Amino acid sequence: MLKEIPKQFYYFLAVILVLNLVQSYFTELIYDESYYWYYSQNMAWGYFDHPPMVALLIKISSLFFNGELGVRFMSSILSVANILVLWLLIDHPKKNTFIPHFFVLVFSMTLLNAYGFLTLPDTPLLFFTSCFLLVYKKFIDKPSLGLSIVLGVVMACLMYSKYHAVLVIIFVLLSNLALVKNKYAWYAVIIALFCYAPHFYWLYQQDFVSINYHISERPNGAYSFEKYTLGFFVNLVAIFGLTFPFIYQALFKTKASGLFNKALLFLTYGVIVFFFLSSFNRRIQTQWVILICIPMVVLVFEYMMQNKTNAKWIYRLGLANIIIIFYLRIGLVHQPLLFNMHYETHGNKEWVNKVAQEARDTPVVFENSYRNASMYAFYSGNTSFSLNNVRFRKNQYSIDNTEETVRSKKILYITKYAKEGPFTFTKADGGKYYGTYIDNFSSYRKLxxxxxxxxxxxxxxxxxxxxxxxxxxxxxxxxxxxxxxxxxxxxxxxxxxxxxxxxxxxxxxxxxxxxxxxxxxxxxxxxxxxxxxxxxxxxxxxxxxxxxxxxxxxxxxx
Missing domain, CATH: 2.60.40 (Immunoglobulin-like)
Known part of the structure; x- marks a missing residue:
């Protein structure tokens, strides 16, 4: 199957891999990445906010490289592997003559582009969604025990990536309810549950802290049509950029023709409807709807090969998207290109160095900021802790043993809520922080x-x-x-x-x-x-x- 792929495809793939590796090396971490790096320092079967797959990717990356590339290496590998799997999902006989169109389509999708090097839970989620669809496609053609095993393992990997993965499994099942009578499908479910058992046990040990937080304990706000529902539709546009009218035209024009095509449509519309309904209860983050990019790549590309007008406009606007994305990617490294607009990849090393020079070997405790605590630990290599209070929320620092690394020690306590302090610093985003030393620090946040x-x-x-x-x-x-x-x-x-x-x-x-x-x-x-x-x-x-x-x-x- 791989031997049939033209060399031109691999040339494009190699260029993307090199680009993402270079970007990974020169771009400072964003705060979520530093938090997931903190996960990886103590490998477990689960973490407060997410399952452990993102931590595993970072741990593997750290075996090959240090610094930012030691966080992002596996993301760069998975991104090109994901593109390859997406290509294998397409059976159209003309696809080899549309290779440039395929790469323009994929590379112009904003978040697919970003997750080509950023290491976030959505990175493995996207890859294993593609893998799941590829195995499922073979499974519906000719189910077997071997495919059941592979399908079960891939479903477990999906769930180990992010809890949103359950939407992928549910909507594909709804597209083919005959699976409930298929013994091989049940074998796959049993294998998936067996592989996922360690995480279930971890959840049980932690009193289901992750599930409780996401479902019932997470703070929310009053409903706002502009921020919630309208914001959801803005997200649907943002993930595709300038190509969005023709992307959705292809989706609306596509009709179900076979079980696999039906699964792609169910997954796409299912995710859209699910988060549309959810938008009446909470703000929908852009990355939550990124799941639709995987089935949409297949559906839209096949439509492009049948509709020259649609293909022409997606190709042209896709190139414009790519130019804008390239400019923004360079701006992630060189702030002046973003008109000096601050982003998370700017100035982290600078403020960490200021704090480290003041604290030296003294542990640093950040009030209500797992983001600052993990970023400081990554770039300084020193001990840090996030002390969370009732005005904030629980996080990984609330359930692991990091609190013991600062107990009964002299610490530098940093907060943004004070009005003065013997040590102050200002971050690149304008936030001002105050630090004071506490002798014999002792907290009991797990009471x-x-x-x-x-x-x-x-x-x-x-x-x-x-x-x-x-x-x-x-x-x-x-x-x-x-x-x-x-x-x-x-x-x-x-x-x-x-x-x-x-x-x-x-x-x-x-x-x-x-x-x-x-x-x-x-x-x-x-x-x-x-x-x-x-x-x-x-x-x-x-x-x-x-x-x-x-x-x-x-x-x-x-």
Missing amino acids: QCIMDMEKDAIQLGKMLDFKVYNPYSFEIPLHELKFGVAYLDRYKKVKELVPLTVETTKEQTGLLQARDTMFLKIAPPVATKIKNPAYFRIVVSENNLYFGLNGKPISLAQ
Whole structure:
């Protein structure tokens, strides 16, 4: 199959690979990449925000290179491999005469272009979506045990890449419901579940923290048509750039002709409809809809080969897209080309060096910024930690053991919320930060405040029972702890924070024992700054640090 591909195709592929490797080397990391690099420093079967595939890619990259290329090498490899798989998905007899059109189509898609070198969860998601479709195409032609095994492994790889992968599997299944009667399809499902079992077990060990966060605990905002639904349609345009009218024309003109073609259409329309409906509840990020690029490459390219007018315009506008994308890619390295507009790839080494020169070997704790903490660790090689409080959100620093690397040590505490400090610095984006030294730093962000009462039994101002669980291997003096209650609106944003006095029983000592639970009583006051709060959560301040994220949001809705 690969031998039948013309040399011209491989020449284009080689150029793209070299381009992406060069771009990877000269472009500073974006914050998400540094966060996923932080994942890879402690390999696990799962992480707070995502499954582990992105961390695995970075770990493999680091075996070959250091620095930025040590984060992005495998992304560059997967991007050209993805293009190759997409080509294999196309059976049209004329495709070898349209190789330049194919590369213009693929390379002009903005996010497919960006994920050619950036290392993000969507990078393996795109590659394994293409692989899944290729194996599925062979499977529907002639199912077998061998293909079942391969299909199951690829489905597991999809799910290890990003949770959105479930949409790929579901919509392809919906396009061919006869699969539920196919024993080989069930073999594939069983194999996929077996391969994915380690991640399920990790989720169980972590009390399903990732699922709970994405589904119920993630802060949201009030619905805005402009920001949410209209923004969703803007994203549908942005992922294709200038070619979007002719891209969608090809989609709308394509009719289902066979099970594989039907699967491509179901996947495309399914993802669009799913996120359209989701836009009435939350803002849809551009990369969430990038999944449609994979089936669209196949559908649109086949339409181009049948419609000369469509092919002509996609080719011309695609070249214009590519020129703009090239200019922007150079601007990622050389900021003046972006008219001095700041982007995440600008100035990171500079601010990290300023902090490192001040801190030297002293660990640095960033308040409410896993982005700054991971970026600092990457470029300085020094210890850092993100201390997350009730005004922010949980992340990987909330569940791993990084907190222990700064415990009982002198640290440099950096925040953007202070008004002054002995050490200050300004980042390239204009953000000003303040640093102060803390001797013998000690935080207990993993303390859990648990309330088992039904919401109908909760009355603000009345005495309530709750318990505090200490997951640490050491005892914690109660005099180091202060309790509070945070009142949240319906979008789970903190609107009021009130310190609390807790009552203990006479039998309780002044210590919260290691891996033990203490039962306490509180009387949460009626909120005064927010009318009819939707949620409240019990929080803990340790050693005069700002209150953490210790209790889960508890509904007060009537």
